[in-house]
């Protein structure tokens with residue numbers, strides 16, 4: 390999306406970029422090794438050029454010229470291979486470290502961040518953009534030093550032949566630099582466009598492959614194929630522009646290089662003709678001048694990478710500059726026992742407020758159902774209790790203490806929360822049950838939790854038991870089975886406060902009853918808050934809260950509210966009819 394905050398056009402934030410690099414734990418030792426190897430290569434290159442000049446000037450003495458020439462040639466070859474290897478290793482390590490850093494940041498950003506930025510586009514941040522940044526460091530920033538040193542060594546040598554010659558050579562060099570600079574600016578714009586188009590394509594493919602079932606059930610294959618095709622066409626167009634610009638740049642650079650060579654010859658020939666240079670020096674001068682041109686042309690090619698990476702730098706450093714959730718600030722929540730109180734809570738997702746001055750009491754040690762029409766704010770209420778979003782105003786207390794006083798990590802660990810989606814990851818049943826648990830329970834304890842939610846028989850039927858894979862996002866499980874494992878995972882936390890968002894909605898009637906009997910038993914004397922949509926589930930509550938448009942319409946003992954509240958009565962009547 391062009392309007393996406395990640396893509397805001399705000400280039401040039403190098404302070405943020407260097408602060409990001411500072412945190413990335415770069416492979417400094419390898420970098421020093423690369424710089425040292427480059428310095429040695431520069432000096433070896435000078436010796437090698439001088440011996441080759443002597444050789445081609447007719448000095449063919451075996452020990453004085455030929456053997457040293459061969460020695461420096463071979464040494465230069467070996468050192469160039471080693472330095473190339475180190476450079477590639479550095480780039481790979483930098484990729485790894487930067488990806489780790491951005492990924493750590495990504496998972497620690499507040500949910501609010503993802504309201505404004507498409508999470509799927511972050512895939513490209515972690516893949517393509519990080520590669521551009523590693524390239525930028527290894528192919529642009531470090532070569533500033535290696536190129537400068539190599540140029541210095543060469544110019545120093547030329548000036549040892551004749552100082553004026555050295556300055557004439559320096560004056561002749563900027564032709565190539567100017568051309569590369571102009572081409573670099575052109576390529577930057579196109580490369581940035583390619584990155585954005587690829588990010589959009591990745592986001593589309595990731596989202597659609599997650600929802601293949603919907604696409605098939607809606608017979609939307611042709612429409613989705615066409616929509617994906619449009620994204621691919623946009624990527625292709627951007628790549629096509631890049632190919633044209635790069636294709637045009639090659640002959641322009643070649644012409645510039647020929648012109649440069651002519652200028653070099655014109656500059657040096659006068660010195661040779663006047664006898665200021667010997668034949669060997671004249672050949673060496675030519676070799677040095679060509680080397681210098683090649684070094685600077687290559688560096689100006691890196692400048693193109695620099696311009697291309699600027700967009701990536703901006704996007705990634707913007708993510709890194711986003712404030713993370715402060716997970717560890719505050720006191721440690723030992724046990725969220727006690728009633729939950731909302732005091733004048735204000736909350737909104739956008740400009741429209743969802744809750745305004747919401748006051749609400751959820752009793753301790755009892756089972757409370759939250760009901761209400763779709764969109765009335767039930768899920769958000771649970772999310773706010775779990776502190777997944779910061780409040781705009783007011784406070785939420787548990788047991789008389791402001792929940793924001795506790796560290797987020799200890800607070801969320803102490804609460805059990807089964808969300809509406811029953812999220813499962815690719816992995817084994819055990820991986821999913823232990824996710825975020827912070828301890829390794831015995832198989833007996835796992836059996837107990839699975840028996841409580843009626844899924845133990847299923848586990849026993851698997852030849853691998855708890856080590857059976859569940860497929861991508863739990864694809865090999867039914868909706869009801871996913872919910873049972875999700876509830877088991879929450880029960881294994883042994884929470885003093887359990888939040889359930891339609892956590893039994895996909896289960897059969899008998900299964901629901903069994904799971905609720907277990908929840909009542911396991912959570913006896915502890916606080917349970919759940920969102921319910923159907924008559925059967927409502928019956929499991931002791932206490933009932935009816936939400937409507939972000940307001941509490943009714944709250945009290947279940948029987949009282951069911952008898953007095955029109956929404957509940959209607960719900961029960963529909964529920965009875967349905968059975």
Ligand SMILES: Nc1ncnc2c1ncn2[C@@H]1O[C@H](COP(=O)(O)OP(=O)(O)OP(=O)(O)O)[C@@H](O)[C@H]1O
Pocket residue numbers: 504738739743761762763764765766767768769770
């Ligand atoms: N991440 C979000 N970004 C923006 N608006 C949101 C977000 N989540 C919920 N909303 C809006 O907040 C309101 C309350 O949503 P919520 O999911 O809490 O309702 P609900 O009562 O749980 O609904 P349902 O019974 O359908 O699950 C809705 O208008 C919804 O559109």
